[in-house]
Amino acid sequence: DARVTQTPRHKVTEMGQEVTMRCQPILGHNTVFWYRQTMMQGLELLAYFRNRAPLDDSGMPKDRFSAEMPDATLATLKIQPSEPRDSAVYFCASGLVPDGKTTDTQYFGPGTRLTVL
Amino acid sequence: DQQVKQNSPSLSVQEGRISILNCDYTNSMFDYFLWYKKYPAEGPTFLISISSIKDKNEDGRFTVFLNKSAKHLSLHIVPSQPGDSAVYFCAARRNTPLVFGKGTRLSVIA
Numbered sequence: 001d002a003r004v005t006q007t008p009r010h011k012v013t014e015m016g017q018e019v020t021m022r023c024q025p026i027l028g029h030n031t032v033f034w035y036r037q038t039m040m041q042g043l044e045l046l047a048y049f050r051n052r053a054p055l056d057d058s059g060m061p062k063d064r065f066s067a068e069m070p071d072a073t074l075a076t077l078k079i080q081p082s083e084p085r086d087s088a089v090y091f092c093a094s095g096l097v098p099d100g101k102t103t104d105t106q107y108f109g110p111g112t113r114l115t116v117l
Numbered sequence: 118d119q120q121v122k123q124n125s126p127s128l129s130v131q132e133g134r135i136s137i138l139n140c141d142y143t144n145s146m147f148d149y150f151l152w153y154k155k156y157p158a159e160g161p162t163f164l165i166s167i168s169s170i171k172d173k174n175e176d177g178r179f180t181v182f183l184n185k186s187a188k189h190l191s192l193h194i195v196p197s198q199p200g201d202s203a204v205y206f207c208a209a210r211r212n213t214p215l216v217f218g219k220g221t222r223l224s225v226i227a
Contacts, residue, residue: 004160033214035217041219042206042217042218042219042220043161043206043217043219043220044217045214045215045216045217048214056214091160091161093160105151105163105166106163106215107163108153108160108161108162109160110158110159110160111158111159111160
């Protein structure tokens with residue numbers, strides 16, 4: 001049963017601390033997305049990768065957020081320094097996209113609930 | 118600027134009745150629309166989709182209707198079951214990643 005996994009599932013930290021969230025996409029998928037869910041904004045796209053290359057990270061606050069794919073089985077989202085307004089649920093999703101096309105179906109992980117005090 | 122809008126944050130429906138969830142979009146270039154369902158403490162899961170060349174797509178109890186002239190789509194669930202209680206997200210795209218609405222929380226009351 002292939003699924004996207006995310007760690008940690010919950011994270012409580014203090015303002016100013018570094019937070020790293022990890023995602024393992026479904027094996028064979030070539031596109032990875034990071035979303036943030038808040039009550040006010042719903043699901044916001046932060047960044048996405050295709051074949052490990054960043055395609056769009058315009059949704060991320062550049063000064064504190066960074067996203068990487070060190071290899072095909074791992075995507076990371078880092079916040080440094082964290083702020084209380086970063087408190088949200090962060091979802092990773094993956095999909096299989098033929099070259100030149102966009103993905104229709106994305107498979108989401110269970111999310112990381114981040115609380116910054 | 119919300120390109121995909123779900124104007125009803127919540128909806129309550131009696132078990133066995135029809136649930137109708139609505140979604141409006143502003144970008145006339147969108148050519149594919151999807152509905153995702155989300156249970157608490159889980160990620161969204163794909164439910165049903167429709168291409169802009171169609172006006173209806175049906176999958177069991179779930180039907181999605183697309184009205185391109187009104188830039189409106191709706192998800193019908195018939196009959197509604199308690200297990201359908203969840204948050205439903207509408208999403209759309211054209212040559213871009215999906216753009217999601219804020220979601221509608223459906224409660225099906227037994």
